[in-house]
Amino acid sequence: MDDKFYHLPVMLHEVERYLITKDIGYYVDCTFGGGGHSLFLLKKYKNIKIIAFDQDTDSLTKFNENKNLQEFKNRIIFCNDNFKNIEKNLKDLNIEKVDGLMADLGVSSKQLDNKERGFSFNSDAILDMRMNRKNNLTAYDIVNSFDKDKLSEIFFKYGEESFSKQIAEKIVEQRIKGSIKTCNQLKDIVCKVKLVKRKINPATKIFQALRIYINDELGSLQEMLNSISKILNTNSRAVILTYHSLEDRIVKQTFKQNKELKIINKKVIIASDKEIKENPRSRSAKLRVAEKL
Numbered sequence: 001m002d003d004k005f006y007h008l009p010v011m012l013h014e015v016e017r018y019l020i021t022k023d024i025g026y027y028v029d030c031t032f033g034g035g036g037h038s039l040f041l042l043k044k045y046k047n048i049k050i051i052a053f054d055q056d057t058d059s060l061t062k063f064n065e066n067k068n069l070q071e072f073k074n075r076i077i078f079c080n081d082n083f084k085n086i087e088k089n090l091k092d093l094n095i096e097k098v099d100g101l102m103a104d105l106g107v108s109s110k111q112l113d114n115k116e117r118g119f120s121f122n123s124d125a126i127l128d129m130r131m132n133r134k135n136n137l138t139a140y141d142i143v144n145s146f147d148k149d150k151l152s153e154i155f156f157k158y159g160e161e162s163f164s165k166q167i168a169e170k171i172v173e174q175r176i177k178g179s180i181k182t183c184n185q186l187k188d189i190v191c192k193v194k195l196v197k198r199k200i201n202p203a204t205k206i207f208q209a210l211r212i213y214i215n216d217e218l219g220s221l222q223e224m225l226n227s228i229s230k231i232l233n234t235n236s237r238a239v240i241l242t243y244h245s246l247e248d249r250i251v252k253q254t255f256k257q258n259k260e261l262k263i264i265n266k267k268v269i270i271a272s273d274k275e276i277k278e279n280p281r282s283r284s285a286k287l288r289v290a291e292k293l
């Protein structure tokens, strides 16, 4: 497999162990990204097909451009759409039910590393953070036009940031002098309010909040989870990897409330110490699994 394409997939073996209940059929990957999970599964299970969602066109383009991945093309059906529209996409494909579904939420390392996308606070990129670039609203628009209360609400609700008010005030004060254009500019403003602590950048929660808001990440997750019992075959599973408590809470509660689902892991599954050392992104990952009754 080509390393340039390959995103180091989080909890790959745990995902495989819980997701694959039969070695033939249709599986959905809600978040194809760099294809780390999907391509591993396609390689190992020769009789499965994957319906792969990603709302970012780069994901599909990179896959198509890679000659080494041609062998998988007849077993992947790409849906360049938000996974919240999963029912509609399956209907359009004439697929009534699937044999498993996985989601590995958030942004990929490729998106974070691509400075032009404006996801990462260590860059001079214009504030953007849209996963789907057909959407209009960018981080630049929010930071430069939303009022103080709305900014503070976003930072608190989606970043659980305890300095929300002060940071919102600082942003409004700074933008009078000139618009806040880049990720670095925003980070520097946050650092004027919050002390720089070891390891974790003080702007982490603010960037997380903006990204979640812009991409309506929690709303999309909820809609997709509401669909799973309608699209899964009996005894098939949904395997969801989350990276922060807001997402994990939604998955935990939705699984619990849905009477058509059985929770497979009472205790949330986390990455091993070895994986965390090799892939720091797995540090905050939580895996939950439910089975269609």
Ligand SMILES: C[S@@+](CC[C@H](N)C(=O)[O-])C[C@H]1O[C@@H](n2cnc3c(N)ncnc32)[C@H](O)[C@@H]1O
Residues within 6 Å of the ligand: 006, 007, 008, 009, 010, 030, 031, 032, 033, 034, 035, 036, 037, 038, 053, 054, 055, 056, 059, 081, 082, 083, 084, 104, 105, 106, 107, 108, 109, 111, 131, 220, 221
């Ligand atoms: C963490 S990455 C997935 C990485 C992938 N599992 C791998 O190993 O390469 C998440 C991907 O899901 C996509 N994504 C996030 N939310 C989405 C949504 N609501 N609908 C469709 N795609 C989404 C992002 O664009 C990103 O490419």
